[in-house]
Amino acid sequence: RKEVEQDPGPFNVPEGATVAFNCTYSNSASQSFFWYRQDCRKEPKLLMSVYSSGNEDGRFTAQLNRASQYISLLIRDSKLSDSATYLCVVIHLGNTPLVFGKGTRLSVIA
Amino acid sequence: ETGVTQSPTHLIKTRGQQVTLRCSSQSGHNTVSWYQQALGQGPQFIFQYYREEENGRGNFPPRFSGLQFPNYSSELNVNALELDDSALYLCASSLARQGRHEAFFGQGTRLTVV
Numbered sequence: 566r567k568e569v570e571q572d573p574g575p576f577n578v579p580e581g582a583t584v585a586f587n588c589t590y591s592n593s594a595s596q597s598f599f600w601y602r603q604d605c606r607k608e609p610k611l612l613m614s615v616y617s618s619g620n621e622d623g624r625f626t627a628q629l630n631r632a633s634q635y636i637s638l639l640i641r642d643s644k645l646s647d648s649a650t651y652l653c654v655v656i657h658l659g660n661t662p663l664v665f666g667k668g669t670r671l672s673v674i675a
Numbered sequence: 676e677t678g679v680t681q682s683p684t685h686l687i688k689t690r691g692q693q694v695t696l697r698c699s700s701q702s703g704h705n706t707v708s709w710y711q712q713a714l715g716q717g718p719q720f721i722f723q724y725y726r727e728e729e730n731g732r733g734n735f736p737p738r739f740s741g742l743q744f745p746n747y748s749s750e751l752n753v754n755a756l757e758l759d760d761s762a763l764y765l766c767a768s769s770l771a772r773q774g775r776h777e778a779f780f781g782q783g784t785r786l787t788v789v
Contacts (some may be wrong), residue, residue: 606785609765611777611778652718656776660725660769660771660776662708662731662733665718668716668717
């Protein structure tokens, strides 16, 4: 079983739709959780950190469920510019390396 | 834009050759990690350096080696290149403080082994 697993993609949604991505992690001692966005042939960029019960940033909402070892990302009112791969990332302890999921590809269609 | 820069941005090498990739870290960050990202996959951890010492390594063979310098910049060296080493190599500069962790990636080096 992989340490971080994500919904398989691709997700093809129309502009204005709401889309949700899910991610599960296997290490119950994991401490920090993030969503990164990666555009084609570019480096990953931090989208949101998820430190406690979740947080919201504009159209984006991230939720964490420690009991189920599950995090989610909700995107409301999808824009064409949201098209990218969304990577779920977990850190076990402090300054240990990032553990990435495989990524979920989103295509927002006009 | 982050302060993390990688060089070169693109590179083509022949099987069996050696390659050195470079990364400058974000100001104030003392940790550098290297990742390999194959097409259609998430980044895979290679190793991490903290204050010039390797303090973590992923499932990569010894022909993948690295260095971190006193200014916290870093190198990734790969010997005896294989075709499967073709990938995007990402460097991340990071800092963990007060229970929070921040990591910034360089733009990556795209290595093609032919």
